[in-house]
Amino acid sequence: MTLGKILWTTEGLLADKNDDGVIDGVSIFVDLPENLMPLGLLDFFARMGLETTALSYNFFENNGQQVTMGFEKSTDATEAHFEGSRLTCFYESEEELSQLLAQLAAGGQEERATEEGPKSSIRSLSDIWSYSGFGSFDEASPHHELSLNIDVDSALQTPALFRELCHFAARCALYSTALELPLTGKEKARITFHIRQGEETELKLLGDNRFELAGSSNSCPLALRTLNNSKHWSQQGEFGYWEQEMIVNDKTEAELWYETQWEDRSEREQVLAAIEDTGQLPGNRLEVFLSEPLTARKNFEKDLLSEFPDVEKVVVRSAFKAGFHWIREELLPNLDSDCTGLHISVRKEANKGGLELPIRWIQELYPIDGITEKETHLTADAVTFSLHDELETTYRVEALFEGGRREVLGTLEVPVAKMPYITRNKFAYPSTGAVRLYQDEEAVREMPVATDRERFYLYYLQEFLPDLQRKLAEFNPGQGHDRPFFDRIEIDVTMSEEEEKLFVDEERTSPLEALYEDLYFNTLDFFANWGVEESGKPFDAPGGIHPFMHIHEGEHPSAAIRVYRWDDRKPLQPKTTRIHFEDSGEFISATISGDGNEATMPVRKQEIELPANYLVSGNAVIAEHSYKGLPIPVLEYYIKSGEAFDASIKLTLFKKTVVIETGHHANEISSTPAVLRLMENAERYTRDLNIVVIPNSNPDGFGLLQKMIDEHPEWKHHAARYNAVGLEFAHIRYKPTIFGEANVLPLVMKKWAPDIVVDDHGIPAHEWVQPFAGYNSPPRFPVSYFLPSAKIYGIGQVSNGANKELHQSNLEALVQSISSKIADTAIAEQNEYWKRRFTKYGHHWLPDVFPIEEAPHLNFYRQQTVTPEYPTVSILRYPEWVAADVISEAADEVVYGDSLESCIEAHVLFNQGVLELLQKQQTTPLGSGLAKYRERPIQFKL
Numbered sequence: 055m056t057l058g059k060i061l062w063t064t065e066g067l068l069a070d071k072n073d074d075g076v077i078d079g080v081s082i083f084v085d086l087p088e089n090l091m092p093l094g095l096l097d098f099f100a101r102m103g104l105e106t107t108a109l110s111y112n113f114f115e116n117n118g119q120q121v122t123m124g125f126e127k128s129t130d131a132t133e134a135h136f137e138g139s140r141l142t143c144f145y146e147s148e149e150e151l152s153q154l155l156a157q158l159a160a161g162g163q164e165e166r167a168t169e170e171g172p173k174s175s176i177r178s179l180s181d182i183w184s185y186s187g188f189g190s191f192d193e194a195s196p197h198h199e200l201s202l203n204i205d206v207d208s209a210l211q212t213p214a215l216f217r218e219l220c221h222f223a224a225r226c227a228l229y230s231t232a233l234e235l236p237l238t239g240k241e242k243a244r245i246t247f248h249i250r251q252g253e254e255t256e257l258k259l260l261g262d263n264r265f266e267l268a269g270s271s272n273s274c275p276l277a278l279r280t281l282n283n284s285k286h287w288s289q290q291g292e293f294g295y296w297e298q299e300m301i302v303n304d305k306t307e308a309e310l311w312y313e314t315q316w317e318d319r320s321e322r323e324q325v326l327a328a329i330e331d332t333g334q335l336p337g338n339r340l341e342v343f344l345s346e347p348l349t350a351r352k353n354f355e356k357d358l359l360s361e362f363p364d365v366e367k368v369v370v371r372s373a374f375k376a377g378f379h380w381i382r383e384e385l386l387p388n389l390d391s392d393c394t395g396l397h398i399s400v401r402k403e404a405n406k407g408g409l410e411l412p413i414r415w416i417q418e419l420y421p422i423d424g425i426t427e428k429e430t431h432l433t434a435d436a437v438t439f440s441l442h443d444e445l446e447t448t449y450r451v452e453a454l455f456e457g458g459r460r461e462v463l464g465t466l467e468v469p470v471a472k473m474p475y476i477t478r479n480k481f482a483y484p485s486t487g488a489v490r491l492y493q494d495e496e497a498v499r500e501m502p503v504a505t506d507r508e509r510f511y512l513y514y515l516q517e518f519l520p521d522l523q524r525k526l527a528e529f530n531p532g533q534g535h536d537r538p539f540f541d542r543i544e545i546d547v548t549m550s551e552e553e554e555k556l557f558v559d560e561e562r563t564s565p566l567e568a569l570y571e572d573l574y575f576n577t578l579d580f581f582a583n584w585g586v587e588e589s590g591k592p593f594d595a596p597g598g599i600h601p602f603m604h605i606h607e608g609e610h611p612s613a614a615i616r617v618y619r620w621d622d623r624k625p626l627q628p629k630t631t632r633i634h635f636e637d638s639g640e641f642i643s644a645t646i647s648g649d650g651n652e653a654t655m656p657v658r659k660q661e662i663e664l665p666a667n668y669l670v671s672g673n674a675v676i677a678e679h680s681y682k683g684l685p686i687p688v689l690e691y692y693i694k695s696g697e698a699f700d701a702s703i704k705l706t707l708f709k710k711t712v713v714i715e716t717g718h719h720a721n722e723i724s725s726t727p728a729v730l731r732l733m734e735n736a737e738r739y740t741r742d743l744n745i746v747v748i749p750n751s752n753p754d755g756f757g758l759l760q761k762m763i764d765e766h767p768e769w770k771h772h773a774a775r776y777n778a779v780g781l782e783f784a785h786i787r788y789k790p791t792i793f794g795e796a797n798v799l800p801l802v803m804k805k806w807a808p809d810i811v812v813d814d815h816g817i818p819a820h821e822w823v824q825p826f827a828g829y830n831s832p833p834r835f836p837v838s839y840f841l842p843s844a845k846i847y848g849i850g851q852v853s854n855g856a857n858k859e860l861h862q863s864n865l866e867a868l869v870q871s872i873s874s875k876i877a878d879t880a881i882a883e884q885n886e887y888w889k890r891r892f893t894k895y896g897h898h899w900l901p902d903v904f905p906i907e908e909a910p911h912l913n914f915y916r917q918q919t920v921t922p923e924y925p926t927v928s929i930l931r932y933p934e935w936v937a938a939d940v941i942s943e944a945a946d947e948v949v950y951g952d953s954l955e956s957c958i959e960a961h962v963l964f965n966q967g968v969l970e971l972l973q974k975q976q977t978t979p980l981g982s983g984l985a986k987y988r989e990r991p992i993q994f995k996l
Contacts (some may be wrong), residue, residue: 057136058161062105066136067121069106071695074741076708078108078695081120082141084220090125091216092148093238094155096204099220100237101159103227104200104984107704108695111221111282125151134158156236160984173199173244174230176263179630179644180294183286185677186805187229187701189245193788194803196935196990198703200230203243207250214275215249221282222247228701232985249274257281257633269635276639284641285699287660288675296644296655297628301794302683304626308541311619312525316513317612320550321345321373321487321506322354328489328501329362337491337498338366343373343469344487345505345565347552348383350607373487373505374552374565374825375418376468377449382425385451385463395436395454396426396463401445405483409475409828413441413899415448415468417829417840418485420821420895424558441899469500471508473826474515475833476579484508484825506549506611507569511826514545514573518615519580530622534585534593536786538779541618542598545573549603549611555768560819560949566603567769572824573601574773575832578780582834598780600758600773603766620779624649625792633657667730668749677748677801678794681778684753686798691736691745702744702805707979707986710972711744711808714965715799718784720755721771722816724946724954728961729814742973746806751798754778763948770818770947787926803928809937809992811928812968814961816946817842819953838903842945843892845884846960847913848872849941853933860993861929864938865916867994872967873910881960882911888945889913935990940968971996 060066069079080102086095103109116122121139128144132154135142145151174189176182181190188200204219227233234243245263252268255277259265267274267281285291287298319327321344329335340358344351351370358368372379381398389396403414411417416439423437436454447465454460469488472481487503504512526539533539551565577599585593597620631652632645641657660676662685668674672689679685692705705711716725726749739745750756759774777783783796791797802808822831822839831839848869852861876882889906896904907915925931929939942964946957975994981987 057134058158061158061161072693074693077106079697080106080109082113082123083116083119084113084123087125088213091211092152092155094152096219096223096237097159097235098155099224100227100233103224104230104233107708108697108700109224109228110698114217160235173201176245176265179257179259179265179633180297183284183293185286185288185801188226191804194807194932196706196807197232198230199232200227201234201244202226202237203240203246204237205248209251210249210271210274212271212275218275218278218282225282225699228699229703231703231707255635255637259631273637277635280639280641288677290659292657292659295660296657297630297646300628300646300655301626302679305683308618311617313616314518315614316510317610318509320610321503324503325489328503335362335364337493339492340365340368341490342370343376344370345373345507346550347607373485376485377466378419378422380466381422381451386426386430389430390453391431392455393453394456397438397452397454399440399442399445399450401448402441402443407479407481408483409480409833410483411830411900414829416895420841421558421561428558476576476583482826482828507565510611510613511572523584533622534595536789537622538595538597538620540597541620541779542600544616545601547603547613548606548609550607550609551605553605560953562820566605568823568825570601570603571772572826574599576827579834595781598778625790627790672733672736677798680754680795681793682754686753686795688802689747689749691733691740693740703807705744706807707988709742709744710975710977711806712810712812712968712972713746713802713808714812715748715751716814717750717752718813719775719815720752720759721774721947723948724816724944724957725814725961726750728958731958732962732965739969739973746802748798752777752795768948784926785924810968810972811936811939812965813941815941815943817943818947819945819949837905838896841895842888844888844913845881845956846942846944846964849915851927851929851939853929856933857991860991864994867996868938868940868968868971869909869914870996871971872964873912875963875967876911881963885912937991
């Protein structure tokens with residue numbers, strides 16, 4: 055092996071201190087004579103930085119390193135000898151020594167061409183030490199190429215400055231996978247760093263990729279030492295924090311724009327008025343449908359009998375899930391003990407222009423079979439349904455007996471209202487209130503009575519939203535897409551409604567939760583429809599919609615709506631043009647320009663207290679601050695080098711890397727505790743893997759969730775799904791934005807270039823209904839989320855172009871690995887249970903709307919009707935090097951206790967399947983000389 059090659063191995067200067075196959079140090083003492091300053095040594099130091107994943111500035115200190123580098127004047131030849139632990143450079147002149155060192159720096163270079171990587175940029179002085187390392191990158195890549203030229207005025211060329219330049223060269227190259235040499239005298243280098251004399255000691259940006267350090271021969275080395283030793287603010291350092299502090303300080307609370315009120319008579323008053331309007335009652339029996347709790351309905355029955363003594367019988371039924379309550383309250387208590395089953399015949403829904411599914415009336419019964427098992431001698435499986443094109447009533451219920459005997463227990467016709475939907479010529483037909491008068495068994499009159507929920511919703515839809523649209527008529531380009539029209543709408547609704555936990559799975563009866571979901575999603579659809587009409591593209595980011603529902607039995611319905619103004623300013627994009635130093639070298643301040651103005655900010659560290667469970671293990675960094683100014687931590691798990699500086703992109707070169715994002719949708723609550731639990735045993739994986747965790751990528755949404763669960767802890771709370779202003783920030787990643795949460799994953803991708811991206815999510819744990827949008831989950835979704843389909847399921851994403859077949863193969867390997875982890879666990883049993891439930895109430899009738907894509911022990915969806923396709927999805931953006939991109943979905947909106955624990959365990963098993971498969975894959979860093987790489991994307995092997 056030649057000297058040029060042996061130097062750059064662990065037999066030479068390099069160290070693998072953890073014996074894990076990763077070069078994590080350079081062990082050399084450079085015994086440089088005081089006045090010797092060969093420029094080629096900068097190249098040599100850059101090569102040292104290139105070769106390692108970590109370094110400290112101890113090269114000029116004798117600390118017992120494995121190699122000592124000496125320099126001896128010679129009259130014979132300029133050459134290097136490596137014997138034992140000593141590397142001796144013999145030289146005739148400093149210029150020839152410089153050439154020798156440059157040759158050693160370039161030693162071992164292979165002829166094989168490697169993929170050219172993006173070159174770092176310096177557009178602001180804060181880019182020098184960035185989140186990614188040295189410089190900023192427009193796009194992520196596993197290839198980082200350093201192209202740097204260093205130029206020093208001759209009057210400043212001192213030994214002290216030269217040594218600091220060596221350190222600077224090593225650290226810049228540390229964050230690179232490829233290196234252009236030499237670092238001096240190269241006019242065509244992408245980045246130039248000039249050091250000159252100046253009265254003030256300052257670092258100055260001369261233009262894109264051009265910066266200089268000015269000062270005296272005494273102050274420049276001290277200032278450069280400070281720069282060399284500084285760390286990016288994300289690592290609890292001070293460098294660049296002045297810009298982030300300016301951004302955070304620029305945030306303000308949204309102002310109230312306007313508010314409006316609504317109130318009306320109660321449903322009971324409406325019913326009484328409807329009856330009184332008939333004059334003398336034309337019947338002897340009353341059937342009333344009322345959206346009230348059972349106790350209120352029973353009391354109202356007594357009131358009606360008292361108010362109308364000629365009436366012989368009164369029954370007040372629920373106007374919400376009328377069939378479910380009718381069976382539960384009137385049929386099940388009188389069920390014959392000899393009955394062996396219940397069969398419920400259901401009329402197929404077929405209203406003109408209706409959003410409802412054909413099985414809508416089966417959906418409205420859910421979970422009547424579970425209630426039957428809980429409250430009678432029958433099992434849930436003994437309750438069956440049939441769907442009929444023509445049935446005289448909405449429901450007919452029969453009791454089944456041995457020998458095939460059937461007995462009709464009752465029939466029910468559910469009253470419905472016709473309500474407009476957002477989309478033209480589309481309607482919803484929700485069950486509604488009504489008064490029916492009977493003479494004996496014959497119906498003689500029916501009077502509709504709109505529920506409190508209907509009347510408020512119609513006001514909101516037909517008066518409030520059009521008025522808001524008119525007020526928003528003058529808007530700026532981009533609003534409604536990557537910026538909202540308003541900060542938020544707060545909707546406080548007070549009504550007398552039923553709220554009951556059923557103690558069947560996580561199910562509950564909650565008309566106001568249904569109204570909450572309608573207000574939230576239908577408002578989104580209102581603005582989406584406006585966008586299509588306006589420009590052919592939906593307005594998917596109108597602003598936050600925050601419904602707050604208050605249940606006050608017996609009160610009149612009322613609502614208060616407050617709209618908060620959005621200040622549509624351009625995102626602050628500060629550029630640091632100067633950094634000022636004391637003559638003793640310490641930072642003083644930074645000058646920042648932007649929008650034609652200049653500001654001076656002090657240089658200081660941020661003081662952030664992270665949650666204790668974030669600090670148990672791993673390396674905690676702060677990637678960004680949210681729109682509301684909250685820090686967003688990232689936890690990095692890898693074997694520590696013990697050195698001052700680590701290079702993440704280089705760690706990915708040596709080991710496979712996985713990124714796990716959690717908490718993206720804040721109401722999906724199990725992913726964060728699950729990943730923290732998984733990482734309690736991170737050492738099981740870090741010998742083979744680097745694991746990067748975003749434990750709470752949406753802190754603003756999490757804050758809203760905490761506010762909302764205070765009153766209704768077990769609702770789904772989709773209003774807390776997105777960020778503070780209701781924006782799905784995944785759609786605006788890789789764009790300039792005021793929403794820091796959108797920057798986190800792109801920053802992580804640029805820093806780590808992972809092999810696998812995992813996004814842990816959740817689904818509703820109980821029934822999701824929207825009576826004013828077709829009863830099913832929102833029309834905006836191509837498939838139904840009406841009830842949970844699993845305890846956990848997966849979604850796999852593959853590219854449509856580059857490496858498509860490899861991605862498909864990798865996805866199948868991942869599915870098998872995850873399936874094997876879930877096999878023979880309680881999670882597998884729960885998945886099977888929910889598959890049966892999902893089939894009974896959905897898939898059996900409408901398989902395309904209620905799809906099941908089975909893998910062993912769990913569903914795993916690969917079809918594009920389920921998988922996201924927006925261009926910020928990692929595997930779609932970077933198919934050339936991302937090997938896999940998967941999503942997990944656990945039924946955790948919003949659960950506690952054993953249910954939460956099972957969701958956590960499900961996420962843990964899912965992620966273990968990912969990590970263990972990646973752990974098995976063999977990868978080898980390739981390339982010697984000035985370019986390092988490994989084959990990407992990995993082809994998984996089981």
